Amino acid sequence: MQADIIDGRKLAAGLRLEIADGVAALKAEKGVTPGLAVILVGDNPASISYVTAKEKACREAGMASREIRLAADVPEAELLSHIAALNADSSIHGILVQLPLPKGFSERNVIDAISPEKDVDGFTPVNIGKMMIGAECFIPCTPHGILKLVEAAGMDVSGKHVVVIGRSNIVGKPVAALFARKARGANATVTLCHTGTPDVARYTRQADVVVVAAGRPRTLAGDMLKPGAVVIDVGVNRVPDQSAPKGYRLVGDADFDSCAAVASAITPVPGGVGPMTITMLLWNTLEAARRLS
Amino acid sequence: MQADIIDGRKLAAGLRLEIADGVAALKAEKGVTPGLAVILVGDNPASISYVTAKEKACREAGMASREIRLAADVPEAELLSHIAALNADSSIHGILVQLPLPKGFSERNVIDAISPEKDVDGFTPVNIGKMMIGAECFIPCTPHGILKLVEAAGMDVSGKHVVVIGRSNIVGKPVAALFARKARGANATVTLCHTGTPDVARYTRQADVVVVAAGRPRTLAGDMLKPGAVVIDVGVNRVPDQSAPKGYRLVGDADFDSCAAVASAITPVPGGVGPMTITMLLWNTLEAARRLS
Numbered sequence: 001m002q003a004d005i006i007d008g009r010k011l012a013a014g015l016r017l018e019i020a021d022g023v024a025a026l027k028a029e030k031g032v033t034p035g036l037a038v039i040l041v042g043d044n045p046a047s048i049s050y051v052t053a054k055e056k057a058c059r060e061a062g063m064a065s066r067e068i069r070l071a072a073d074v075p076e077a078e079l080l081s082h083i084a085a086l087n088a089d090s091s092i093h094g095i096l097v098q099l100p101l102p103k104g105f106s107e108r109n110v111i112d113a114i115s116p117e118k119d120v121d122g123f124t125p126v127n128i129g130k131m132m133i134g135a136e137c138f139i140p141c142t143p144h145g146i147l148k149l150v151e152a153a154g155m156d157v158s159g160k161h162v163v164v165i166g167r168s169n170i171v172g173k174p175v176a177a178l179f180a181r182k183a184r185g186a187n188a189t190v191t192l193c194h195t196g197t198p199d200v201a202r203y204t205r206q207a208d209v210v211v212v213a214a215g216r217p218r219t220l221a222g223d224m225l226k227p228g229a230v231v232i233d234v235g236v237n238r239v240p241d242q243s244a245p246k247g248y249r250l251v252g253d254a255d256f257d258s259c260a261a262v263a264s265a266i267t268p269v270p271g272g273v274g275p276m277t278i279t280m281l282l283w284n285t286l287e288a289a290r291r292l293s
Numbered sequence: 294m295q296a297d298i299i300d301g302r303k304l305a306a307g308l309r310l311e312i313a314d315g316v317a318a319l320k321a322e323k324g325v326t327p328g329l330a331v332i333l334v335g336d337n338p339a340s341i342s343y344v345t346a347k348e349k350a351c352r353e354a355g356m357a358s359r360e361i362r363l364a365a366d367v368p369e370a371e372l373l374s375h376i377a378a379l380n381a382d383s384s385i386h387g388i389l390v391q392l393p394l395p396k397g398f399s400e401r402n403v404i405d406a407i408s409p410e411k412d413v414d415g416f417t418p419v420n421i422g423k424m425m426i427g428a429e430c431f432i433p434c435t436p437h438g439i440l441k442l443v444e445a446a447g448m449d450v451s452g453k454h455v456v457v458i459g460r461s462n463i464v465g466k467p468v469a470a471l472f473a474r475k476a477r478g479a480n481a482t483v484t485l486c487h488t489g490t491p492d493v494a495r496y497t498r499q500a501d502v503v504v505v506a507a508g509r510p511r512t513l514a515g516d517m518l519k520p521g522a523v524v525i526d527v528g529v530n531r532v533p534d535q536s537a538p539k540g541y542r543l544v545g546d547a548d549f550d551s552c553a554a555v556a557s558a559i560t561p562v563p564g565g566v567g568p569m570t571i572t573m574l575l576w577n578t579l580e581a582a583r584r585l586s
Contacts, residue, residue: 125419125421126419127418129418130422158489189489194480196482
């Protein structure tokens with residue numbers, strides 16, 4: 001067997017067209033242009049590149065984007081006052097603080113300052129709580145993208161066994177909660193594995209879908225899979241590669257070749273989960289603009 | 294094998310002594326008496342009996358309790374204004390609205406009105422969100438009691454497999470999240486089963502701990518267990534019994550006799566989870582008073 005490749009770029013491109021249509025309709029009907037504010041503190045190169053990509057995607061979808069760039073040593077109070085101003089600004093519907101923040105900041109304080117109505121990353125406690133109880137919320141972008149990728153792979157997870165590896169607040173825990181909901185595209189039996197699981201393979205070998213978000217290459221290999229499983233690889237790891245122009249290449253948390261030989265479908269890295277994350281940020285920003293206008 | 298009985302009444306009694314000591318210390322050190330306000334809307338007999346038991350437990354622990362009883366047809370706005378007054382009342386540290394509310398009320402609106410600092414049931418979205426991300430919060434009372442019962446059974450769940458049956462917002466989902474945390478008394482691999490799980494036994498047969506919170510008698514039976522498993526039975530179901538004085542008896546979600554023949558430890562119904570729920574309400578109220586004073 002050779003797995004189908006779940007093409008995140010293609011799926012994202014289709015969704016972005018849908019989002020652009022939604023943006024155009026909101027402009028036409030209500031004269032509202034969805035606006036996303038991105039706050040970047042410091043000059044971490046990876047963060048700059050993420051922020052640039054988000055802003056570009058915003059503009060391409062017809063949304064307005066505003067970037068607020070602050071020095072790494074800005075007082076936290078000043079950062080909080082920027083957030084307060086954006087909370088009150090009716091032209092801004094989504095607010096995103098690029099993480100990680102430089103040392104010395106309380107990420108929790110900063111995230112908590114974002115108005116839940118504009119928390120398009122879905123990271124505030126009130127939003128997470130609403131997600132857990134099935135109330136209207138913003139689904140965090142990466143988990144949301146994962147749901148869409150599994151659906152795109154033609155897998156209806158209802159009654160199936162989903163195994164999630166990794167218990168981060170932004171991927172593993174919400175993904176586990178979302179797949180277990182009594183809802184379309186969900187209703188799965190879900191097992192959450194993590195660094196405290198002595199034998200991850202014991203669980204993954206029973207899974208119809210494996211979501212690996214461990215932050216470690218080769219966390220998942222083909223001999224850990226049931227034939228025909230669907231693999232969603234959330235990892236983005238740099239491994240040294242002298243033959244690559246930059247001296248490294250990107251790999252996921254799954255050993256792609258051995259997994260692809262056993263799975264029925266798998267997301268590549270790059271080109272799988274990554275493009276979906278920004279797309280679902282646009283989705284949430286459009287949704288925020290609809291709710292607020 | 295015949296399972297040990299995990300005696301919830303005994304464990305609860307010990308914890309209530311500890312709580313009473315904490316209450317006395319807070320009075321002595323800060324002159325503060327923890328105060329719990331209980332709002333009861335309508336005259337559902339089960340709700341009246343729960344509320345009475347909660348108030349009695351409060352007084353026995355040296356806490357102050359205040360009952361606000363409203364007619365089933367009270368306007369929701371009036372209920373909300375009572376909650377607002379309690380939020381602002383410095384002698385009240387915990388606020389509890391007895392559920393279910395009569396028809397016509399929005400439980401979500403009502404719960405959302407409770408100040409998170411006084412949400413000792415742990416039902417507000419912001420509290421649930423904080424629990425999910427591992428921030429300071431009030432752990433909902435029944436899940437909190439379950440953690441204590443498993444600990445009392447001598448089971449360290451770290452690295453073990455916990456299977457939870459039922460995905461309610463007040464038991465199943467938080468229990469699953471709590472056992473999966475990277476924390477003492479947790480760090481388990483957790484599987485969440487529910488009405489969408491075609492073969493629950495496939496999962497429970499692998500479990501070191503089974504928490505059954507399905508609301509249905511005989512959801513779990515001995516032939517669904519691995520020998521030596523620990524069973525926590527959250528169910529409280531009335532089954533007709535002509536020989537009982539009231540014409541019914543209470544049973545859990547587990548078939549007690551067959552489970553007790555296979556498990557290493559099991560909670561009885563009544564006398565297992567039930568007494569722990571009120572105890573953890575007292576625990577949270579004391580904690581709220583400490584934080585607020």
